[in-house]
Amino acid sequence: xxxxxxxxxxxxxxxxxxxxxxxxxxxxxxxxxxxxxxxxxxxxxxxxxxxxxxxxxxxxxxxxxxxxxxxxxxxxxxxxxxxxxxxxxxxxxxxxxxxxxxxxxxxxxxxxxxxxxxxxxxxxxxxxxxxxxxxxxxxxxxxxxxxxxxxxxxxxxxxxxxxxxxxxxxxxxxxxxxxxxxxxxxxxxxxxxxxxxxxxxxxxxxxxxxxxxxxxxxxxxxxxxxxxxxxxxxxxxxxxxx
Amino acid sequence: xxxxxxxxxxxxxxxxxxxxxxxxxxxxxxxxxxxxxxxxxxxxxxxxxxxxxxxxxxxxxxxxxxxxxxxxxxxxxxxxxxxxxxxxxxxxxxxxxxxxxxxxxxxxxxxxxxxxxxxxxxxxxxxxxxxxxxxxxxxxxxxxxxxxxxxxxxxxxxxxxxxxxxxxxxxxxxxxxxxxxxxxxxxxxxxxxxxxxxxxxxxxxxxxxxxxxxxxxxxxxxxxxxxxxxxxxxxxxxxxxx
Numbered sequence: 001x002x003x004x005x006x007x008x009x010x011x012x013x014x015x016x017x018x019x020x021x022x023x024x025x026x027x028x029x030x031x032x033x034x035x036x037x038x039x040x041x042x043x044x045x046x047x048x049x050x051x052x053x054x055x056x057x058x059x060x061x062x063x064x065x066x067x068x069x070x071x072x073x074x075x076x077x078x079x080x081x082x083x084x085x086x087x088x089x090x091x092x093x094x095x096x097x098x099x100x101x102x103x104x105x106x107x108x109x110x111x112x113x114x115x116x117x118x119x120x121x122x123x124x125x126x127x128x129x130x131x132x133x134x135x136x137x138x139x140x141x142x143x144x145x146x147x148x149x150x151x152x153x154x155x156x157x158x159x160x161x162x163x164x165x166x167x168x169x170x171x172x173x174x175x176x177x178x179x180x181x182x183x184x185x186x187x188x189x190x191x192x193x194x195x196x197x198x199x200x201x202x203x204x205x206x207x208x209x210x211x212x213x214x215x216x217x218x219x220x221x222x223x224x225x226x227x228x229x230x231x232x233x234x235x236x237x238x239x240x241x242x
Numbered sequence: 243x244x245x246x247x248x249x250x251x252x253x254x255x256x257x258x259x260x261x262x263x264x265x266x267x268x269x270x271x272x273x274x275x276x277x278x279x280x281x282x283x284x285x286x287x288x289x290x291x292x293x294x295x296x297x298x299x300x301x302x303x304x305x306x307x308x309x310x311x312x313x314x315x316x317x318x319x320x321x322x323x324x325x326x327x328x329x330x331x332x333x334x335x336x337x338x339x340x341x342x343x344x345x346x347x348x349x350x351x352x353x354x355x356x357x358x359x360x361x362x363x364x365x366x367x368x369x370x371x372x373x374x375x376x377x378x379x380x381x382x383x384x385x386x387x388x389x390x391x392x393x394x395x396x397x398x399x400x401x402x403x404x405x406x407x408x409x410x411x412x413x414x415x416x417x418x419x420x421x422x423x424x425x426x427x428x429x430x431x432x433x434x435x436x437x438x439x440x441x442x443x444x445x446x447x448x449x450x451x452x453x454x455x456x457x458x459x460x461x462x463x464x465x466x467x468x469x470x471x472x473x474x475x476x477x478x479x480x481x482x483x484x
Contacts, residue, residue: 024380025377049383049385050383136266138269140267141263141267142267146267149391149392150391150392153392157335157376
């Protein structure tokens with residue numbers, strides 16, 4: 001679900017492009033610009049790198065009040081830790097689900113201030129709350145596109161996008177198969193008279209734990225069983241005692 | 243706790259600088275470069291923007307094998323969704339605590355491939371697992387510094403950095419104070435003979451809910467109580483019926 005990303009008085013057009021790119025990687029599409037220093041601009045387009053559709057559709061307005069007039073929830077971002085706004089400060093992870101929930105009934109917005117100085121008190125007056133991206137105290141200079149990236153990433157995670165991942169080619173082997181593998185390994189260890197004193201009395205258990213941690217699929221169990229069978233066959237062909 | 247960020251065969255020195263900046267904002271300090279196309283470079287320093295200490299301390303080696311030789315856990319990052327590596331794919335949020343846990347006993351590393359093509363199969367052979375940053379399927383082109391930013395952010399969150407936030411200037415008002423505020427408001431509503439039919443019979447409850455959502459501190463309760471008292475005093479001075 002799309003959240004309105006509003007950049008206020010951005011001075012460097014390259015930052016607008018980089019912010020658009022950061023938004024697009026996370027499926028965000030609604031960019032508003034309040035009184036940008038220069039827009040449209042070739043530099044913004046260059047840094048957007050494939051996200052120029054967001055720039056083409058960006059709404060440019062003169063004041064933040066215009067940008068949020070129809071919004072329900074509006075959260076302002078702040079790079080600094082300060083409590084004088086009398087608001088609880090949200091983390092990006094807390095802000096994302098609130099924005100998405102509010103978005104169900106009305107547009108919801110995230111507001112990013114100008115480079116270096118951030119949002120003004122007058123800007124914050126139009127917000128319902130504050131989001132602070134915790135950065136390391138020694139070096140808190142997250143730039144505009146980085147801040148946009150983290151918020152867009154959290155929105156993407158909150159919509160379940162993060163859970164999208166490739167399925168393994170084969171399902172995990174059933175536990176009964178793992179037990180047969182363990183039994184088979186135990187037979188081979190006995191046949192080859194292997195006992196590693198470092199592993200202690202629970203050698204076979206430790207082997208089984210390794211198989212478990214590796215989360216084997218059936219094909220891989222078959223491969224290992226094949227290896228064990230080959231060890232047995234070779235020993236037998238060689239005339240070793242059974 | 244510092245995780246080793248290893249950039250393999252980075253082609254554009256500006257990306258090394260931007261990655262260093264992204265790391266530093268989240269308190270990461272250990273940058274290794276495997277066969278960079280150009281390093282050191284003025285462009286890297288320019289984009290590092292205050293994180294040049296990371297560049298100055300960066301280790302440059304010829305192969306990934308050298309960079310991870312002393313590491314315990316090594317996770318490779320992949321921009322693409324693919325299952326042919328026979329690994330479970332971790333999200334950044336899952337990877338962060340695993341890396342930090344592994345870091346307690348040995349260096350742990352995150353490996354980032356070259357721009358566009360990513361890590362090679364030979365690189366992945368040196369990894370224990372795979373991290374995929376879920377991006378929107380329509381536009382998955384997260385650049386190197388963005389990927390570094392998201393992983394570094396998740397590491398920072400996993401170490402509790404995210405929980406660092408400003409304390410409010412004053413603690414929340416105790417509930418007993420909120421009850422007195424509600425009672426006081428009820429008295430005033432009765433005195434001014436106010437009844438909003440839209441609010442239904444539970445007007446006072448709805449007011450109290452608003453006070454609750456606002457998470458008032460004691461000073462704010464005092465302000466509201468003062469307003470109520472002023473309303474009462476004004477009415478009494480005006481000779482209205484009590």
